[in-house]
Amino acid sequence: MRKRINFWWSMVPLTSMIVSMLCCVAIFDGAPHIPLMIGTVTAGLVAWKFGYKWHEIEEMMYKGIKLALPAIIIIMLVGLTIGAWIGGGIVATMVYYGLKIISPTIFLITIVVICSLVTLAIGSSWATMGTIGVAAMGIGLSMGIPAAMIAGAVISGSYFGDKMSPLSDTTNLASGLTHTDLFDHIKHMCYTTIPGLAIALIAFGFLGKGFGNTSIDAASISQTLTDLQQHFVISPFLFFIPAAVIALVAMKVPAAPALVIGIILGYLSQLFVQGGSISDALEALKSGYALNGANELVNELFNRGGLDSMMDTVSMTIIAMTFGGILEFSGMLKAMMDQLLKMVRSTGSLITTTIGSCVLTNASCSEQYISIVVPARMFSKIYTEKGLHSKNLSRSLEDGGTLTSVFFPWNTCGVYIYATLGVSAFSYAPYAILNYTVPLIGIFLAYTGFSIVKITQEEKQKMISLHEQSTDEETVI
Known part of the structure; x- marks a missing residue:
């Protein structure tokens, strides 16, 4: 019988991948492929421990590859x-x-x-x-x-x-x-x-x-x-x-x-x-x-x-997405997100948590699109409940998701840049200035309140109806 994977077990595959990545790439100047495979194997073992069968784990990997x-x-x-x-x-x-x-x-x-x-x-x-x-x-x-x-x-x-x-x-x-x-x-x-x-x-x-x-x-x-x-x-x-x-x-x-x-x-x-x-x-x-x-x-x-x-880039992308697929479809990524949501106390912390979750998803699931899709699903209702306009969320998704994907050598964007420009993420990261200043500006504005747009009670009810409609559609699917 499958059990819900908690936060600490969800962090095990990500931690194993990051540690092995640092050892392999940063210390021994190796390629990211093997650390990603170590992360994938670890994620599969964690999913198996919590009751997932092999064919289900295999299907998660296939779904991840399909996204890429x-x-x-x-x-x-x-x-x-x-x-x-x-x-x-x-x-x-x-x-x-x-x-x-x-x-x-x-x-x-x-x-x-x-x-x-x-x-x-x-x-x-x-x-x-x-x-x-x-x-x-x-x-x-x-x-x-x-x-x-x-x-x-x-x-x-x-x-x-x-x-x-x-x-x-x-x-x-x-x-x-x-x-x-x-x-x-x-x-x-x-x-x-x-x-x-x-x-x-x-x-x-x-x-x-x-x-x-x-x-x-x-x-x-x-x-x-x-x-x-x-x-x-x-x-x-x-x-x-x-x-x-x-x-x-x-x-x-x-x-x-x-x-x-x-x-x-x-x-x-x-x-x-x-x-x-x-x-x-x-x-x-x-x-x-x-x-x-x-x-x-x-x-x-x-x-x-x-x-x-x-071909080296293609193989890395496939391996990265098997890793991301298991994290996403086993519920491990959701467990990480739920833990982040506990940090929300104010508008500033909500937007900071949103941007942080996008960065985490870029690091763990290796795909820019997932870093927008998953946090959008997780945070959309919370923004409405707090009376915040949806464009605050959409901006934060792009600030944290679209831009930070380039900083991870195993993310599809980092992989593509290395294959195209011939420069690794660790080398160009200090000079990708726009990509790290924009998220920081977004966090700063969130805490100052400047450009943060509120919604009226009428708009709030309309957005709640949209969320309920989306939930019903997902249930039907």
Whole structure:
């Protein structure tokens, strides 16, 4: 007979995973796969101890993997995109003109702004990081800027746009689950997200001063430009390909079909613009582009991409979601959340607990969407009972869920960033400035009461009716 899993037993799998992760990754510089498997096995044993049968535990893992399938598809398509765009000369063209136009002093600020605008237009931080972000890494590294700083700028800009775009899936998810008008939700997020962006821009402006023109090796950049022209046909017309993908997503074409079109265009560019063979173009899609020039920096920048390069990421995502699936569907995650709810005494502590629960879910279930869905279910009724407008909850879900997913190497977002930008979460974390300042601003505003919106008694009764209706629908399902 199954028994309810209490808080302390629920913490055992999470603790075992975190401890083994710290030992494996931080001390022995290993991969996160094995610690995640240790966490999964531990979670399965705890579920078994409380009466769950093997077939039920297996079904929990399958449900977890199913939640990550859309992300897995995008991850594989991005691998193909990078291979096709490097082979087709698109990335080389972006790096070439970036080196000629952008000053190293304002490079980090420029990248934050560009990534913000692109993601606002298309609503996908992943698409921005997989295209603009890859080129930004090449430009910045050629200027001598540390990879972790560049990645932090790309992430800060991309997640600002993702959070504030009406086309973003997480933005629509947070507003929909809390019964909040989409544009009311976006306006309310301005109180935390715009100050966070301002802080990030100031910080990157300060960091950029250390990379003034006097500290740049002009001869090295000149040699890089020469090598790019030697190995690739550089043409501004190649900007049409990323522009086409961005335009398609902006027109609400789903990310996967838009990326497929970008892959096809990149493949054709390698054949007809770069003059490559069919076999080389196919190899770039499967195994990544291969460049063996005299410039080691250029080799490092362009020897990447392809489907094979994403398989390590895919396997980690699958393992992470088996772990998250057991925690979610066995009730262990709910037990953790219930314990957090005991800390609620005031509006400030409620919002802080909401943000903390989103962070905990990102750490334990390894999936950004779950970090929004589960706390939304847990806290929605409490906000109404306390007379708080639902947009306070929707904003907190995004502050804590959408943004903090990047800080965990085993979360699908952290995994994706490492596979795309080549920088680990532990390295870029200090420079993902927007992602940790916004939750802190949200907590600060909660305790000051500024921007916290109350509801009338009539609105409260209406929201209670919505909660009861949702509960009835879940019961039917």
